[in-house]
Amino acid sequence: GQNIDQPTEMTATEGAIVQINCTYQTSGFNGLFWYQQHAGEAPTFLSYNVLDGLEEKGRFSSFLSRSKGYSYLLLKELQMKDSASYLCAVSADSGGYQKVTFGTGTKLQVIP
Amino acid sequence: DAGVIQSPRHEVTEMGQEVTLRCKPISGHNSLFWYRQTMMRGLELLIYFNNNVPIDDSGMPEDRFSAKMPNASFSTLKIQPSEPRDSAVYFCASSQHSSGANVLTFGAGSRLTVL
Numbered sequence: 001g002q003n004i005d006q007p008t009e010m011t012a013t014e015g016a017i018v019q020i021n022c023t024y025q026t027s028g029f030n031g032l033f034w035y036q037q038h039a040g041e042a043p044t045f046l047s048y049n050v051l052d053g054l055e056e057k058g059r060f061s062s063f064l065s066r067s068k069g070y071s072y073l074l075l076k077e078l079q080m081k082d083s084a085s086y087l088c089a090v091s092a093d094s095g096g097y098q099k100v101t102f103g104t105g106t107k108l109q110v111i112p
Numbered sequence: 113d114a115g116v117i118q119s120p121r122h123e124v125t126e127m128g129q130e131v132t133l134r135c136k137p138i139s140g141h142n143s144l145f146w147y148r149q150t151m152m153r154g155l156e157l158l159i160y161f162n163n164n165v166p167i168d169d170s171g172m173p174e175d176r177f178s179a180k181m182p183n184a185s186f187s188t189l190k191i192q193p194s195e196p197r198d199s200a201v202y203f204c205a206s207s208q209h210s211s212g213a214n215v216l217t218f219g220a221g222s223r224l225t226v227l
Contacts, residue, residue: 031213031214033213033215033216035216041220042203042218042219042220042221043155043203043216043218044218045215045216045217048213048215050213087154087155091213091214094167094168095167095168097143097160097162097167097168097209098143098209098214099157099160099168100145100157100214100216101157102147102154102155102156102157103154104153104154104155105154105155
């Protein structure tokens with residue numbers, strides 16, 4: 001099975017930087033995703049890491065350490081619209097197919 | 113592309129009634145996933161299909177739940193009989209399964225309330 005842990009809630013100030021951590025335990029690991037979900041909406045894809053290191057995409061960056069089972073999502077220059085839940089998801093091999101399992105999500109509140 | 117299309121968007125029903133949720137994946141995607149989301153448990157994977165074949169249904173809660181994918185453009189999730197604890201948002205997602213990232217595109221979800 002898979003075990004994915006991330007903080008339930010975080011609060012950060014507009015214009016600041018926030019780091020959302022995710023730890024996981026799984027067998028057959030083949031990638032880690034971050035999704036953003038605004039209240040009442042569907043999750044949308046933010047980033048994907050399969051190799052160790054940092055992937056940067058505009059104000060958002062994602063880091064992965066496979067040996068530690070650890071990832072983080074870094075949001076810079078926070079904007080009010082970044083208030084949302086951020087879901088860490090792990091892809092693992094399941095009989096030759098990729099099974100994607102989500103953590104419970106981190107609800108981020110950006111305050112003025 | 114219109115994206116992943118789910119219906120109905122909202123359903124309110126009484127305990128014991130049958131509920132059928134529908135999903136049309138993105139054309140060309142060969143994998144389809146059904147998830148259930150609640151405040152307590154987050155996004156739970158119920159079942160996923162590859163090329164219309166069910167691959168893993170270990171997340172289906174019990175025999176009251178069933179899912180089908182008769183062709184590449186349509187899937188259903190059925191609950192019979194429904195119970196209040198089934199109240200949740202049900203998401204369908206599709207992807208193009210390949211050797212690279214299995215990026216999921218989600219539908220808008222079906223919010224189910226069982227009274």
